[in-house]
Amino acid sequence: MFVGLKPNTQFLENSDIELDEIGFVRTDGDLHTKMRGVFAAGDVRSGATMQIASAVGEGATSALRIREFLEGHHLPTVE
Numbered sequence: 001m002f003v004g005l006k007p008n009t010q011f012l013e014n015s016d017i018e019l020d021e022i023g024f025v026r027t028d029g030d031l032h033t034k035m036r037g038v039f040a041a042g043d044v045r046s047g048a049t050m051q052i053a054s055a056v057g058e059g060a061t062s063a064l065r066i067r068e069f070l071e072g073h074h075l076p077t078v079e
Contacts, residue, residue, distance in 0.1 A: 007044045020046045031062050039065055 009023045016035040018026040024046035031039045041058035043050055048058070 009044060022046075024048070030065055031058060032065070037069055039069075 005022075007023045007025070009017075009019055009025060012019060012025065017038060017040075018034045020026055025033060025040040025044050026046045027033055027040050031041055031045070033040055039062045041062040042048060042055035045058065048054065
């Protein structure tokens with residue numbers, strides 16, 4: 001199924017998330033955006049392969065990176 005080539009990222013246009021000229025989210029190699037603590041994965045990411053297997057892998061990688069990010073911060077515990 002072909003859905004389209006334009007990402008649905010208009011809601012990010014006035015944020016600190018950097019978009020490329022088409023509207024895809026720019027990330028580094030670890031899927032971090034320029035906004036601290038915000039990650040992007042899958043077809044919305046600039047440079048994505050637009051393949052479901054890649055998107056799933058990036059989603060899993062993002063989850064691991066988020067966990068690492070959160071573990072590096074002292075967050076209050078809920079009692």
